[in-house]
Amino acid sequence: MATRGRPRTFDPDIALRQALDVFWERGYEGTSLSDLAEAMGIRSASIYAYFGSKEGLFRQVMSLYGATAGEPPRRALRDGATAREAIHAMLRATADQITHPEHPHYCMLILAAPTGAVENHAVRQFLADGRHGMYEEIRERLADDVPPARLDAIARYYTTVVQGLSVQARDGATRAELETVITCAMAAWDAL
Amino acid sequence: MATRGRPRTFDPDIALRQALDVFWERGYEGTSLSDLAEAMGIRSASIYAYFGSKEGLFRQVMSLYGATAGEPPRRALRDGATAREAIHAMLRATADQITHPEHPHYCMLILAAPTGAVENHAVRQFLADGRHGMYEEIRERLADDVPPARLDAIARYYTTVVQGLSVQARDGATRAELETVITCAMAAWDAL
DNA sequence: CCCTTTGTTGGTCGATCGACCAACAAAGCC
DNA sequence: GGCTTTGTTGGTCGATCGACCAACAAAGGG
Numbered sequence: 230m231a232t233r234g235r236p237r238t239f240d241p242d243i244a245l246r247q248a249l250d251v252f253w254e255r256g257y258e259g260t261s262l263s264d265l266a267e268a269m270g271i272r273s274a275s276i277y278a279y280f281g282s283k284e285g286l287f288r289q290v291m292s293l294y295g296a297t298a299g300e301p302p303r304r305a306l307r308d309g310a311t312a313r314e315a316i317h318a319m320l321r322a323t324a325d326q327i328t329h330p331e332h333p334h335y336c337m338l339i340l341a342a343p344t345g346a347v348e349n350h351a352v353r354q355f356l357a358d359g360r361h362g363m364y365e366e367i368r369e370r371l372a373d374d375v376p377p378a379r380l381d382a383i384a385r386y387y388t389t390v391v392q393g394l395s396v397q398a399r400d401g402a403t404r405a406e407l408e409t410v411i412t413c414a415m416a417a418w419d420a421l
Numbered sequence: 422m423a424t425r426g427r428p429r430t431f432d433p434d435i436a437l438r439q440a441l442d443v444f445w446e447r448g449y450e451g452t453s454l455s456d457l458a459e460a461m462g463i464r465s466a467s468i469y470a471y472f473g474s475k476e477g478l479f480r481q482v483m484s485l486y487g488a489t490a491g492e493p494p495r496r497a498l499r500d501g502a503t504a505r506e507a508i509h510a511m512l513r514a515t516a517d518q519i520t521h522p523e524h525p526h527y528c529m530l531i532l533a534a535p536t537g538a539v540e541n542h543a544v545r546q547f548l549a550d551g552r553h554g555m556y557e558e559i560r561e562r563l564a565d566d567v568p569p570a571r572l573d574a575i576a577r578y579y580t581t582v583v584q585g586l587s588v589q590a591r592d593g594a595t596r597a598e599l600e601t602v603i604t605c606a607m608a609a610w611d612a613l
Numbered sequence: 614c615c616c617t618t619t620g621t622t623g624g625t626c627g628a629t630c631g632a633c634c635a636a637c638a639a640a641g642c643c
Numbered sequence: 644g645g646c647t648t649t650g651t652t653g654g655t656c657g658a659t660c661g662a663c664c665a666a667c668a669a670a671g672g673g
Contacts, residue, residue, distance in 0.1 A: 234619025235669040256536030258450055262661060274663070275621065283661065340535040343527070343591055344448030357592050382601035385589065389602050393585030397577070399535055400549050409574035410581050417609035426649025427639040454631060466633070467651065475631065 312374035504566035
C-alpha cells in the first residue's frame, strides 16, 4: 500500500481535466496524442503508463465529463417535483451547460464522435451507449407519470430535443434562443 | 470546346457518387484519400487533378448530397398545402431519408463533421452554413402563416427536431420510432 | 547503502496522412 | 505525323499518427 518507487510528477486529476478540455474542443479523432501530451504537461509515454491508451484516456475523460457537466441536467431531472417540471428543468439545465461561456458549446456525449474512421467504432459505440443511458434516465423519470402507451414516445421525443439543442448550440445559438426552443418543446407536453 | 488531350477514363458523376458513399459512411475526417481513391477506382493524383483537394471533393459531394438526399424534405416543405402540413411532411420525409435501408442512417449536413481538428475549421463552417440555410428555408415557409413574434422560435424549434432526429437515427432508431417523435413534435404546433 | 519498484525522458517504430511531381499515354490540331 | 494538350501512372514528399521501448531518475525496504 505504501508509496514505493519514484513518485508521479503530475496530478492525475488535473491532467484528466486538461485532457477533457482538449477532447472537448476537438472531439475524439480530432485530438492527437501530441495535443494531449502538450495540454497535460507530460509525455505521451506517461499517458500510456497511467491511462493505457488514447481510447482509455477518453473513456476516463467521459467519466469525469458525466460527473461534472452531465450532473446538473441529471439532478434537475431527478429533483423536479412533477414529471413536467423535471423535464422542463432538465432541458433548461442542458441549455445552461451547452452555452456555458467557459466551455465549448455542445454536449460531448452527442457530438464528440458521431462519425469517423472504421477503427474507432468502439469509441462511437461507447458514446452511443451513453446516449442510450440518457434516454433510459428520462424514461424512468416519466414512468410513473405518463400513460404507458405513450411513455416510449415521450421519452424519445425529449431525448431528441436534447440532442437537437446540442447541434443548435454548436452552431452558435444563444441561451435565449435555446429557451424559445424549450418553450415550444414544452408546449407539446401540455398537448399530450 | 472540343475534346483535346487524352480523354478521362472515369466518369466524374459516377466517381462523385462513389465518393459520397465513403464520406457518408465515415464522415469527413474519418475518410482518407486512399479510402476515396479505392472507392472511386482512380489514383489520388486524379482526384487532385479533377476535384482539387479532399476539401474540394467534399464540397462537390455535399452539393450532390443536397440535390439528392436533401431534395425530398425540401420539396415536402415547399409543397405542403398549409404550413402545418408542410412541416409535418418535411419531418416525415426527413425520417424516411435517414432510415433509408441503402444509406447510412443520419444526415451528413448535421453529423459528417460537427467536431474535429483545428485545420478543418473551414469544412465545419461550410456545413454550419448549410445547416443555417436549412433553418432559413423553414423560416421562410412559415413566414406568412405564424405570428411574427413566434416565427423565429418555431422555425428554430423544428430545425432542432430535425437535428435531433438525425442523432436518433444514427443510434439505431427505427422509422416507426421516429414517427412517434414526430407525432410529439407536431403536438406542439397545435398548442402554439 | 544497495536493491527493488515505479515514473519519466528522449527517441523510435511502422503506418498513414494529404499533397503533389515527373514520366508516360492517348487524344485532337495543323 | 509531329506537336500540343490533357489525363493517368507510379512514386515520393515531409509531417504526423498512435504506440511503445530502453535508459535513466527518484523514491522506499531491508
